[in-house]
Each structure stands twice: as structure tokens, then as C-alpha cells.
Amino acid sequence: MNGTQKGNRKRIQWLAPIAALMLALTACSGGSGGGTTAGTGETGTSENNTETGQLRDVSVVLDWTPNTNHTGLYAAVDQGFYEKEGLNVSILQPGAGGADQMVASGEVPFGVSYQESVTQARVQGVPLVSIAAVIQHNTSGFAAPTDRNIKSPKDFEGKRYGGWGSPVEEAVMQSIMDQEGGDVSKVEKINMGDADFFTAVKRDIDFAWIFYAWTGIEAELRNEPIDMLYVKDYSDSLDYYTPVLVTNEKQISDDPELVRSFMKATAEGYQYAIEHPAEAADILIKAVPDLDPELVKASQEWLSPKYQDDAAQWGWQKPEVWQNYGKWMSSQNLLEGEFDSTKAFTNDYLPAAQ
Structure with missing residues (x-):
């Protein structure tokens, strides 16, 4: 199983341990998320240095191994959009604690997360803030090889679901x-461990939760047809933002201009990927040569139009999406406190909002 497929499962899971986040915040109290220089822990100044020719070192941490969710970041580096804003951006893979912990504690100023993770964090007092929706609509769902005859959610009954519990x-x-x-108690639930989707459905399970942009496209390339039931098609509340870009409250308070500069260049990067999917795929392949080029190119072609989709601009987040998903989580007893959606996200740092 490749790292991206493992990440696809982990990103739906209760992705960052909230207790670990709280410990990190306690240990790092007083640390600034606003100007952490890549790999050094040093704090930079809040101004861009384009006039002096000096670039400010800034890091952004991914949720998992690089994939087409992240292409806009790589394009912004490759095309000089960050440099134009006076930034030298390093794209990092997460440590053992995960991206949420690294951003919430101030170890890095920016990261890739998910609405479900941010929602859970906020009710625990973890100061993550979503600053852009990477993809406008939820592209995840339950997938099964076509020979399992899972055409609707009721068909889950009597089948084996592979997940992580x-x-x-x-x-x-x-x-x-x-x-x-349908009756969910009639679904047999199996822990997939580290098995990838294609191995597991041949051996242990009938269906699993995947992201079509990667695993679904891979199924097409492997000529292994699947039936895909997108969760957003069954409930507006499940059409949440996944993934999102995040920062922390202290970063916004201490150095809003860095957030603004980072987001301006990042938006340009994703716009480039929207308008030039083939070239953007080549950028990702060049930056991460271990990825399967055929999969990257096909995935990028499928995903590029979905970054912005029907939104007025890339990155825009609708209040009702945050409200609806928070209410759904509360109704399912998945939250341990009151969720204030107005503090969980902001559109203020997107370019058109300046």
C-alpha cells in the first residue's frame, strides 16, 4: 500500500489525536506560529522582503504523502508565486504527531487538514483555523468492485466493510x-490495517471509504471497475470541506500579513493547476518522483476542475457548510462540546477578500 492510500484512510479517521494537540499547546505555550523558519524554530519578521531581495523562510506541512490535493502548493513554488510574495516556502511531510499538532502548537504556520478534524479540534479548545477549502465539494465515498453489487447504501447489509474502527x-x-x-448493524466491520483497497477487496472485504481522485482513478487505470457512492449525494451535511488549509489563531493575530501573502501565492498556485492540469501534474511528478506519473496525470485531470467547481473563487468556504457539518456531528454524538462555526474558518485572507 502506498503512503497516499494510507493517508486517504487516515484523513477520514479522527485524524489528529486531540489530547496530543492539547499537550503540544501546553508544551509550546508562548511559541509563535507566525514566523517559524523552516527546520530551525527561529522566528522571522512580519514583513515581506521582496525589495531587499531577502526571502522569508516559511513551512507548510502536508496531511500525508504528496498527492494531487497538494498540487497547487507545488505549483506556487515552481512558478515563483511564493517568491514574488517574498517567501521561501518549504513543503514538509508531517511528523509523528501529525499536521494539526504541528500547526496548532506553532511549530509551523500552515498545514493541510480537514473540516472534520478542525471541527473536533475547536470544541476541545485547539486554535486551528481553516483559511481555504482545497476542494469545493467532498469527493469521498464508499467504493466496491462492481461484482459485489453494492448499488445503494442498503446493499451494505451483509457485506464486509474495511476501515479502522x-x-x-x-x-x-x-x-x-x-x-x-438499511440496518448498519448488519454490516460486518473489519480493520484493514495497512492493506490497500485493491489488496483488501480481493482478500478480506467488500467495500471501503475512498477518495475518488486517487483510489478511484487508480481503479480506472487498473481496469478494475468500482461502484462509487459519494457521501455528499445522500446528505448536504456530508458535503463538507476535505481537505482544507489551516493556520492557528496566534498566527493570524501576530502576523496577518504573512497569512495574506501565503494565501495570495497559494491561490495563484491552485489557479494554475485549474487552468493547466497537465503542466501542474508534471510539476508534482518532478517534485515527487516516487509518485506514479500515469496516476498523477489522470488524477490531476479529474481533480483540477473540482478545486473551485461552483464557487466564486478557489478556496471559498461557505458558512452553511461549516454549520451543517457541525450540527450533524453533534447529532451523532461525535463532539464533546459546543461548536462555534464562525471561529473555525475565515475567508478574509483569500486574494479577492483583501
């Missing part, structure tokens, strides 16, 4: 099965 899995499954009179 998180509460959100059963809650989502139950929500969409309830609409068709």
Missing part, C-alpha cells in the same frame, strides 16, 4: 443507510 465511519454509514431503511 473510528466512530465517524459508522455514523456516516448509518446516516446514509437510514435513508433507505
Whole structure:
């Protein structure tokens, strides 16, 4: 199983341990997320240095191994968009604690996360803030080889589901099965461990939760047809933002201009990937040569139009999306406190919002 496929499962899971986040915040109290220089822990100044020719070192940490969710970041580096803003951006893979912990604690100023993770963090007092939706609509869903005859959520009954045992899995499954009179207790749940989707469906399971842009496209390339049930098609509340770009409250308070500069260049990077999917795929392949070039190119072609989709601009986040998903999580007893959606996200640092 490649790292991206493992990341695709982990990103739906209760992705960052909230207790670990709180410990990190305690240990790093007083640390600034606003100007951490890549790999040094040093704090930079809050101004861009384009006039002096000096670039400010800034890091952004990914959620998992690089994939087409991240192409806009790599394009912004490759095309000089960050440099134009006076930034020297390093793209990092997460440490053992995960991207959320690194951003919330101030170890790095920016990272890739998910609405479900940010929502859970906020009710625990973890100061993550979403500053852009990478993809406008949820592209995840339950997938099965076509020979399993899973055409609707009710068909999950009597089948073997491969997952990791998180509460959100059963809650989502139950929500969409309830609409068709299905009974989630009749689904056999199996821990997939590190097995990838294609291995697991041949050996242990009938269906799993995937992101079509990667695993679904890979199924096409392997000529292994699947039936895909997108969760957003069964509930507006499940059409949440995944992934998102995040920072922390202290970063916004201490150095809003860095957030603004980073987001201006990042938006340009994703716009480049929207308008030039083939060239953007080549940028990602060049930056991460271990990736399968055929998969990257096909995935990028499929995903590029979905970055912005029907939004007025790339990155825009709608208040109702945050409100609806928070209410759904509360209704499923997945939150341990009150969720204030207005503090969980902001559009203020997107270029058109300046």
C-alpha cells in the first residue's frame, strides 16, 4: 500500500489525536506560529522582503504523502508565486504527531487538514483555523468492485466493510443507510490495517471509504471497475470541506500579513493547476518522483476542475457548510462540546477578500 492510500484512510479517521494537540499547546505555550523558519524554530519578521531581495523562510506541512490535493502548493513554488510574495516556502511531510499538532502548537504556520478534524479540534479548545477549502465539494465515498453489487447504501447489509474502527465511519454509514431503511448493524466491520483497497477487496472485504481522485482513478487505470457512492449525494451535511488549509489563531493575530501573502501565492498556485492540469501534474511528478506519473496525470485531470467547481473563487468556504457539518456531528454524538462555526474558518485572507 502506498503512503497516499494510507493517508486517504487516515484523513477520514479522527485524524489528529486531540489530547496530543492539547499537550503540544501546553508544551509550546508562548511559541509563535507566525514566523517559524523552516527546520530551525527561529522566528522571522512580519514583513515581506521582496525589495531587499531577502526571502522569508516559511513551512507548510502536508496531511500525508504528496498527492494531487497538494498540487497547487507545488505549483506556487515552481512558478515563483511564493517568491514574488517574498517567501521561501518549504513543503514538509508531517511528523509523528501529525499536521494539526504541528500547526496548532506553532511549530509551523500552515498545514493541510480537514473540516472534520478542525471541527473536533475547536470544541476541545485547539486554535486551528481553516483559511481555504482545497476542494469545493467532498469527493469521498464508499467504493466496491462492481461484482459485489453494492448499488445503494442498503446493499451494505451483509457485506464486509474495511476501515479502522473510528466512530465517524459508522455514523456516516448509518446516516446514509437510514435513508433507505438499511440496518448498519448488519454490516460486518473489519480493520484493514495497512492493506490497500485493491489488496483488501480481493482478500478480506467488500467495500471501503475512498477518495475518488486517487483510489478511484487508480481503479480506472487498473481496469478494475468500482461502484462509487459519494457521501455528499445522500446528505448536504456530508458535503463538507476535505481537505482544507489551516493556520492557528496566534498566527493570524501576530502576523496577518504573512497569512495574506501565503494565501495570495497559494491561490495563484491552485489557479494554475485549474487552468493547466497537465503542466501542474508534471510539476508534482518532478517534485515527487516516487509518485506514479500515469496516476498523477489522470488524477490531476479529474481533480483540477473540482478545486473551485461552483464557487466564486478557489478556496471559498461557505458558512452553511461549516454549520451543517457541525450540527450533524453533534447529532451523532461525535463532539464533546459546543461548536462555534464562525471561529473555525475565515475567508478574509483569500486574494479577492483583501
